[in-house]
Amino acid sequence: MHMIAAAIILAIILSGALGVLLLMRQAAAVRTQSERVPAALGGQISLEEHKRAAAYTLARTRLGIAKTIFDTILTVLWLVFLLGPLYSLVAVFVVPGILRSVAVVLAFALAERLLHLPFSVASTFWLETKFGFNRQTPLMFVRDRIKGAALSLALGVPLLCALFLLPQLSPSYWWLAAWAGFAALALAMSVIIPAFIAPMFNKFTPMPEGPLKERIEALLARCGFESKGLYVMDASRRSSHGNAYFAGFGRAKRIVFFDTLLQNHAPDEILSILAHELGHYKLGHIRQRMAEAAVLAFFGFAILGFAFADGGFANAFGLPPDPALILIVVSAAMGPALHLLSPLTSHLSRRAEYQADSFAKAMTGPAPLISALIRLARDNLSTLTPDALYARFYYSHPPVSARIARLKAA
Numbered sequence: 513m514h515m516i517a518a519a520i521i522l523a524i525i526l527s528g529a530l531g532v533l534l535l536m537r538q539a540a541a542v543r544t545q546s547e548r549v550p551a552a553l554g555g556q557i558s559l560e561e562h563k564r565a566a567a568y569t570l571a572r573t574r575l576g577i578a579k580t581i582f583d584t585i586l587t588v589l590w591l592v593f594l595l596g597p598l599y600s601l602v603a604v605f606v607v608p609g610i611l612r613s614v615a616v617v618l619a620f621a622l623a624e625r626l627l628h629l630p631f632s633v634a635s636t637f638w639l640e641t642k643f644g645f646n647r648q649t650p651l652m653f654v655r656d657r658i659k660g661a662a663l664s665l666a667l668g669v670p671l672l673c674a675l676f677l678l679p680q681l682s683p684s685y686w687w688l689a690a691w692a693g694f695a696a697l698a699l700a701m702s703v704i705i706p707a708f709i710a711p712m713f714n715k716f717t718p719m720p721e722g723p724l725k726e727r728i729e730a731l732l733a734r735c736g737f738e739s740k741g742l743y744v745m746d747a748s749r750r751s752s753h754g755n756a757y758f759a760g761f762g763r764a765k766r767i768v769f770f771d772t773l774l775q776n777h778a779p780d781e782i783l784s785i786l787a788h789e790l791g792h793y794k795l796g797h798i799r800q801r802m803a804e805a806a807v808l809a810f811f812g813f814a815i816l817g818f819a820f821a822d823g824g825f826a827n828a829f830g831l832p833p834d835p836a837l838i839l840i841v842v843s844a845a846m847g848p849a850l851h852l853l854s855p856l857t858s859h860l861s862r863r864a865e866y867q868a869d870s871f872a873k874a875m876t877g878p879a880p881l882i883s884a885l886i887r888l889a890r891d892n893l894s895t896l897t898p899d900a901l902y903a904r905f906y907y908s909h910p911p912v913s914a915r916i917a918r919l920k921a922a
């Protein structure tokens with residue numbers, strides 16, 4: 513086997529093995545600590561609830577292990593055995609050029625989606641149903657998939673055409689233009705998604721008038737915010753998991769509360785969660801995350817620029833140097849690199865969470881946020897005893913007990 517090909521395959525297998533190892537550590541940590549509620553949360557979460565959270569986390573972790581093994585094997589199979597025949601099959605129907613490249617990526621994406629469908633089905637209709645979270649019917653599930661696929665086609669096809677056309681216009685510098693275009697598009701999408709795409713999947717209604725809205729508006733005013741753009745989303749149609757988020761920027765920004773969150777939390781807790789979200793906005797975390805994505809994308813496009821010109825990535829696997837195949841091989845090769853970066857991106861995310869917690873503490877005091885975090889952990893069956901290394905790698909939010917400890921500290 514070609515050296516580059518062997519190196520890529522090895523990296524994919526090692527990355528998959530690392531993922532499985534970390535998931536196994538997480539399972540072991542949760543299992544061995546399932547009989548006793550951590551001291552910091554004793555009295556606030558019952559042993560029964562703690563055991564149930566452990567069972568849920570274990571089931572999710574096992575599904576994660578199966579998925580990681582499946583993904584790793586499938587990626588290697590694609591690279592070594594399947595991409596060539598897939599390309600030949602598409603070549604029978606589509607003439608060479610940009611159209612064929614686009615068709616190859618679409619065929620690959622369709623096959624990937626179908627092959628991963630059993631995991632989505634198992635997650636929704638076995639795992640989430642077993643633990644009482646799922647409220648989706650099979651019909652809703654199918655409708656969501658069809659809408660999602662239609663949306664990917666409508667957005668993806670023009671983007672793929674541009675990606676394959678640009679190198680023909682400027683073979684050396686196309687990737688810089690593509691990166692600039694990508695950054696502009698990401699910025700536009702942060703407005704387009706909440707305003708146009710999210711409403712295709714959920715209903716957003718303005719927050720109803722009443723004492724809660726008045727208190728929310730008072731908090732927004734205290735933080736120097738306009739009170740426009742407060743919405744309630746009918747998340748309860750699909751799942752009973754509760755959440756709140758902030759979307760868009762400038763005049764298009766909006767704050768979205770899941771109806772499940774409003775139903776399950778006391779007004780003080782809702783205000784503290786809002787204060788946390790406002791903290792993310794005030795402290796520039798949304799901009800920071802966009803900047804992180806832009807830096808990653810810069811390197812991604814630079815590598816693609818090199819790979820398109822060189823063709824070596826496809827050659828290494830005995831594939832024709834079609835840009836579609838190069839794109840797929842490069843994406844697969846970048847997977848392990850991104851996996852190794854996850855401790856860094858997770859760390860940055862957790863740091864932002866602590867900062868937003870501090871902001872909320874300054875605005876509403878620590879008590880309502882602490883009780884909100886405990887209630888969220890209880891309602892979402894979050895584990896209170898994650899493995900430290902696993903959490904360091906993948907947790908975008910610090911473990912609940914760590915957040916509460918920080919909030920209690922002076």
Ligand SMILES: [Zn+2]
Nearest residue numbers: 788792865868
């Ligand atoms: Zn947050």
